[in-house]
Amino acid sequence: MNYYRTVISSIGEEVQSLLEGGVLILYADGAPPELAEVSVLHRVQEASRDVPRIGSVLRIGEDSAVVTAVGSSAWNKVSELGHVVINFNGSQTAERPGEICVSEIDCGRLFDCMKSGTVIEILGA
Template sequence: MHYYKTVISEVGPEVKDLLEGGVLILYADGAPPELAEVSVLHRVEQAHAEAPRAGAQLRIGEVNACVTAVGQTAWHKVHEMGHVVINFNGSSAAERPGEICAQPVDTAQLLACIRSGTVIELVDL
């Protein structure tokens, strides 16, 4: 099942620094400038009402990571404003209610995929 499919439209200048700390922030196109600086802006193509669970696959271009936790309000924020914080810390419990946790990934490989046109998907295999 496809939970979510979106396409990167723009990458904020501070995204690289956050990614080096294992954090990726997504915001739908039209985010305020101060949020756009730290975010990957995107256009949603498909969004399922049901939230993904631990074990779902997060795909960003060629990079895959297993989702390890989904915060209580994360999916609501994704639907309402296309916003989510993805923390590549492998935690089995989200520290903040609006975040999705995933397995750690190779930062350099992920950075290479974070560009306009890259597809981001959340799927159940």
Template sequence: MTTYYRTALTAVGPDVADLLDGGILILFAEGAPPELAEVSVLHRVEQGPTAEAPPVGATITIGELSAKLTAIGGYAWAKVAEIGHVVINFDGGTETNRPGEISASRVEAPDLLAAIKPGAVLTISA
């Protein structure tokens, strides 16, 4: 099994719950500008990202929650590597809304809300 990315969630912005309700998770590396931190989950990378993007079908886990990647935008992995930022849509889409985003299988909003908390670890592996 290859671990493409492993990061620890360190802070949850005050507006994150509203976005998670719609299945949208915005990750930003620690040190994000305050206006972005309000809508983001801040994190600290523990491993990766790998040079190559994970394949569709890779597993994303957040604590005990897991989903499958269903689409990866053309710029998404580069954004993860360069600035620690990515938008993950838990919408099951086979195409991303924007080239800098990732889509994953659908997750119920209450389950997503429960998983996103400081100290949780997000891992992408296949």
């Protein structure tokens, strides 16, 4: 099952420093400038109403991580606003309701592969 598919349109100036801390923020195109500078802006192509299950795969370009927790309001925000905070901490529990936690990966390498046109997907396990 494909839960989500979107394409990166631009990457804000502050994304790299946030990613160094293991956090990636996505916002749909049209986000206000103060949010755009800390976010990866994207164009949604496909979004399921079904919340991704633990064990689903987040794929960003050639990199992938496993979903370990989904906050209580995270999927509503993704579906309605194209907004989500992805935390690469491998936590089994989302500390904030609007975040999705995934397994740890090399965030420096991830940043290097992200550019306009890169596909982000969440795929069923």
